[in-house]
Amino acid sequence: MSLHLDGVTLAYPPARSGRRDEPPVLRDLSLAIEPGAFVSVIGRSGSGKTSLLNLAAGFVAPSGGSVRVDGERVEGPGAERAVVFQDDALFPWASARDNVAFALRLRGLPGAERRTRAEALLASVGLAGAGDKAIWELSGGMRQRVGIARALAAEPRYLLMDEPLGALDAMTRERMHEFLLGIWQRSGAGILLITHGIEEALFLGTRVVVLAGRPGRIIADMPASYGRRFLRGEPARAIRADPAFVADRNALADMIHDEAERAA
Numbered sequence: 001m002s003l004h005l006d007g008v009t010l011a012y013p014p015a016r017s018g019r020r021d022e023p024p025v026l027r028d029l030s031l032a033i034e035p036g037a038f039v040s041v042i043g044r045s046g047s048g049k050t051s052l053l054n055l056a057a058g059f060v061a062p063s064g065g066s067v068r069v070d071g072e073r074v075e076g077p078g079a080e081r082a083v084v085f086q087d088d089a090l091f092p093w094a095s096a097r098d099n100v101a102f103a104l105r106l107r108g109l110p111g112a113e114r115r116t117r118a119e120a121l122l123a124s125v126g127l128a129g130a131g132d133k134a135i136w137e138l139s140g141g142m143r144q145r146v147g148i149a150r151a152l153a154a155e156p157r158y159l160l161m162d163e164p165l166g167a168l169d170a171m172t173r174e175r176m177h178e179f180l181l182g183i184w185q186r187s188g189a190g191i192l193l194i195t196h197g198i199e200e201a202l203f204l205g206t207r208v209v210v211l212a213g214r215p216g217r218i219i220a221d222m223p224a225s226y227g228r229r230f231l232r233g234e235p236a237r238a239i240r241a242d243p244a245f246v247a248d249r250n251a252l253a254d255m256i257h258d259e260a261e262r263a264a
């Protein structure tokens, strides 16, 4: 039972330059996301992180290898794999509740049930009572939580997130980390998080996967348990100041830096 990328290669059609010798974006990459795992993916810009997520989401098909959910080959997007982007396309004029209810409508739930369920989903992301507010009235962090509530409407088994916190200020981002861990714990979903934030990846993930560029491949897969420690009650500040955390963070930063130097 997992979301499996099995020896995937992804080559986009040759660019207009006509260069056919360019390495593929991803080559022979394997990654399994078990239910309940929180897999953070980091890597320098252009290393193929978004391409990896697009494959897992079924937005693009691999040129080689396979993407499977519970052994079934993925042929396109599916309700069991919800995707959250940095700039989620919420309807700005509609209320938070209607934005979430819209996703429930796609699932064919009747009106009254949609309303109740949308309220419950908003409450689960800490937005109880904000259902009547229009999206344009909400802060960036609140909007992103509406986006996550909408993604959770499909009761996905996998939550695939591409830089979901990228547009938020540092303080809001830290609060969102704690909130994301709560969502992860309550939903039991397997999470794939693409991020530029090394500290974020390490604080949240049960694994931190490091991608290297062209061809995109995994150069490290580090287990981590800082998020679990937070969920057990340890303060976030104490965790981030823990020498073990600092050493892991520095090791990841060095890996990305060294790889970039080699590539240059």
Ligand SMILES: Nc1ncnc2c1ncn2[C@@H]1O[C@H](COP(=O)(O)OP(=O)(O)OP(=O)(O)O)[C@@H](O)[C@H]1O
Pocket: 012, 013, 025, 043, 044, 045, 046, 047, 048, 049, 050, 051, 052
């Ligand atoms: N649709 C596409 N067609 C052709 N090439 C693409 C396409 N999408 C991405 N690429 C190329 O694939 C490579 C990896 O891009 P990708 O967006 O996956 O990297 P990334 O690690 O997510 O980058 P960033 O951190 O900047 O978002 C880049 O060289 C990019 O130019």
